[in-house]
Amino acid sequence: MKIVIMGGGVIGVTGAYFLARDGHEVTVLDRQPVPANETSFANAGLVAPGHSYAWASPQAPMIMLRSLWRDGQSLRLKPKFDPHMWLWCLKFLGQCTTERARINTTRKLGLCVYSQKLLHGVVQHTNVAYDRRAKGCIYLYRTPAALEKGVLKTKILADSGQQFEVVDGGRAAEIDPIFAPVKDKFAGGIYCPTDESGDVNMFTRGLAEFCRRELGVSFEMDTTIRGIDVAGGRVERIVTDKGDFTADHYVLSLGSYSPFVARKIGINLPIYPVKGYSLTLPVGPQHEAPNLGGVDEENLVAFTRMGDRLRLTATAEFSGYDTTHEPSDFAAMLAAARDMFPNGGDYSRPTYWAGLRPMTPEGTPIFGYGRYDNLFMNTGHGHMGWTMSCGAGQITADLIAGRQAQIDLAGMMMQS
């Protein structure tokens, strides 16, 4: 079939790869000059089934509420006069029970594990380079009480087969000697040997180039989608500032912007942007940067070594579609990083960035058809879209081909 994919982030591009491998003629539309220029630009880089916890938990409402009067909260609510925000927050609150957190975490883990396995196949097939580090990730806790809670939390994932090792400072320093001088700063950690990391931007652009060169995928960049024309329960064409695009089948993968396009044709997608901040430091031979990715759980700062760069990310902020940032937004993250990695990179030359995670209240993405027979959703991958991307691409190709998905998609299928 002729298939048009709306969106050239990591989700649109992995979707293009799997659909093109099925023999379809694929075109990707994106408003940016190059793929992966929005949320898939500078994320934390963790491919981490071992950290696939649902954000909606019994603790989340209090943290969000506290952020209204206290600075420095990792989960922040900046109220806006936006009915979509409040509707989303209500649905999110509905997921904040122990039982829903368990169900959502288990579903996310299933997709993340499946996706990681497929990622390895994609890398083997395409040889895409993306500053990969595959020696596990470490989740560090600064107090014994926090470590104990962290270990309890892993039970949901461990029960589903994820491997973990609880480590003290000495063992952490054996895994990565970079922790030796700072091992007294944390009470211990949880090491997940199968988690990994890499630069989502390099991966997506490399894969897009492979798709173009080897699989004949066409990328129509600098092309802004204005709407979708529908008739008789089918999509007839995509309307853009560069003219109309027609195909047999269409896939919606516009990340946080999917709801805008969907709403115009009567589909309500429960996706809301959750802003995150990242900064990247150059790493030279004189620096001592971590060799594996992980999270400082006390401050919720993720750290990832990407070649000669150290990437740090933090914060989940509900503040609409604003992607602006100021140096002060990064102060807490920088302080935590300097404390843990005093010589981790060149702190005088940070590159700042902010992006919007396309979150659903459950934290799982949305697949399948709504009210149009030829419009497939592959969107809403939230804070784990890089980890989920290859699995989501394969699921998209399977369901469009009429094959059964290889994992249970309970709770992830579009309601028509």
Ligand SMILES: Cc1cc2nc3c(=O)[nH]c(=O)nc-3n(C[C@H](O)[C@H](O)[C@H](O)COP(=O)(O)OP(=O)(O)OC[C@H]3O[C@@H](n4cnc5c(N)ncnc54)[C@H](O)[C@@H]3O)c2cc1C
């Ligand atoms: C700070 C931060 C840290 C993160 N860390 C991790 C992590 O460690 N691991 C992990 O797995 N995930 C992580 N994520 C999440 C991950 O980055 C996202 O889930 C993923 O990038 C979403 O990909 P996407 O393709 O859906 O969206 P995008 O990458 O945003 O792609 C959507 C595309 O649609 C295009 N578009 C939008 N509207 C239009 C329009 N009208 N016309 C044409 N084109 C349009 C955009 O240009 C964009 O290229 C993180 C996210 C953030 C913000």
